[in-house]
Amino acid sequence: MGKLLPVIIVLVGLLAGAGAGYFLRPAPEPEPVAEGEAAQEDAHDAGAAAPREHAAKAKTDRxxxxxxxxxxxxxxxxxxxxxxxxxxxxxxxxxxxxxxxxxxxxxxxxxxxxxxxxxxxxxxxxxxxxxxxxxxxxxxxxxxxxxxxxxxxxxxxxxxxxxxxxx
The missing domain is CATH 3.30.479 (Tetrahydropterin Synthase; Chain A)
Structure with missing residues (x-):
């Protein structure tokens, strides 16, 4: 039993580390959008994109x-x-x-x-x-x-x- 305890501790540690790594991984990068799809999304999201575009322009003209x-x-x-x-x-x-x-x-x-x-x-x-x-x-x-x-x-x-x- 004395030799089995360190092996169990190592396995539990590995499983805990793997679980933490899985749940704390970074978010996936967004997929690139083709030009035709981008035009459709821009037309669809024009209302939401306007404040972001205005904020970006405001930063660049200073x-x-x-x-x-x-x-x-x-x-x-x-x-x-x-x-x-x-x-x-x-x-x-x-x-x-x-x-x-x-x-x-x-x-x-x-x-x-x-x-x-x-x-x-x-x-x-x-x-x-x-x-x-x-x-x-x-x-x-x-x-x-x-x-x-x-x-x-x-x-x-x-x-x-x-x-x-x-x-």
Whole structure:
């Protein structure tokens, strides 16, 4: 019986592994559709495909414009610089609007720095400053500031790099 127990354990393990592999296998890939059938499906699914097509088009007619220099924001506590926050930003704008962003970059940097200084003074860069809620507040304020300079051109702010160096 002592020699039979390891064999039984191995068999049970193999069967359990095979069963798990069978039930957790990836879904099969969709079969390719011939052109004639695709036209029929497109006509049939036109209502369902329209939102997907619009979303894909909306993504492709946007571009990301990286602002040239980083932003350096001092975090002041007790009248002393306690840390420095360094950030890099990009703006999501309609395709072809990169020149508009670069022409207005000095104004954008000014309003962005003001927003970041206000964020730092309100404690936004203290503690776990990269929490989702804190970063959402900062992005929203930066997007609003970009809207003051660029109008409705800016649709999103991307924080590409962020670093806090405590002194």
């Amino acid at each position: 571009e990301f414009v990286k602002l040239n220099n980083q932003f350096v924001i001092p975090v002041v506590r007790n009248s002393r610089v306690a840390s420095l926050v360094v950030m890099s930003l990009s703006l999501e704008v309609p395709m072809g609007s990169a020149d508009l962003v670069h022409r207005n970059e000095p104004k954008l940097r000014d309003v962005f720095l003001q927003v970041m200084f206000d964020h730092a003074n309100s404690g936004g860069f203290d503690g776990a400053f990269t929490e989702t809620g804190t970063m959402t507040i900062l992005r929203r304020a930066l997007l609003e500031a970009a809207g003051q300079v660029l109008g409705a051109s800016a649709s999103d702010i991307l924080i590409t790099d962020i670093l806090r160096q405590d002194t």
